Amino acid sequence: MSDGHPIESIPDELESSDLNKYLTFVLGKVYYGLDIQHVREIIGMQQVTLVPDVPPFIKGVINLRGKVIPVMDVRRRFRMDSRPYDERTCIVVIHVGDWLVGLVVDTVSEVLDIPKCDIEPPPEAFGFGHRQEHFIAGMGKVGDEVRMLLDARKLLGCSNAPQMEA
Numbered sequence: 001m002s003d004g005h006p007i008e009s010i011p012d013e014l015e016s017s018d019l020n021k022y023l024t025f026v027l028g029k030v031y032y033g034l035d036i037q038h039v040r041e042i043i044g045m046q047q048v049t050l051v052p053d054v055p056p057f058i059k060g061v062i063n064l065r066g067k068v069i070p071v072m073d074v075r076r077r078f079r080m081d082s083r084p085y086d087e088r089t090c091i092v093v094i095h096v097g098d099w100l101v102g103l104v105v106d107t108v109s110e111v112l113d114i115p116k117c118d119i120e121p122p123p124e125a126f127g128f129g130h131r132q133e134h135f136i137a138g139m140g141k142v143g144d145e146v147r148m149l150l151d152a153r154k155l156l157g158c159s160n161a162p163q164m165e166a
Contacts, residue, residue: 020116022140024109024147025092027075031109031147033140038094038152042108045089062102064093071102077155078135096152103155112147114140119149 022033023042048060048071057076061068071091075082088107093100119138137151 020114020119022112022114022147022149023092024112025105026107026109027078027080027105031145032074032105033112033114033147033149034092034094034103034152035149036111038096040093040095040100043091043093043102045085045091045104059104062091064100064102067100069093069100069102071104072156073104074155075104075106094152094156096156099156101156112140112142114142114147114149118142122148 021036023036023039024031024033026032043064046062048062050060051058051070054060057073059071059073059076061070073082083106085104089104090108091102091104092108093102118141120141122136122139135150135155136148137154138149140147140149
């Protein structure tokens, strides 16, 4: 997919309400979630222009309807093995503070409403062998499964970025 047209837009009513809604996506066999209020749109994978002297998890930049935005490969950010992109690979465009960034993920799953009572803090002794624990805001219980809920600011390395207004 290289046309850059939105696959799916997030409904406006989800952006301003229901703070327990998370867009879930998959990396390998693990499900992750991002607070829906950070998500702007989901687009198909497209040509990324390489940028020199950036961290290895930054793929480069794309032109999204006239706006140049950086693109981060979340697998590389989590120090996971890379895999070839396919027709399910997509870019989740998120907005954090003043930043608009694309996140490359294996596939998008669904939007879930996870009640606050079903969200626990991440375990202190996280044994995944990655440094994901710095990016994880909580563990969302969904039936018998767990979704790792990410802190978008920390994922982007902008924990001191201005807070988004609700």
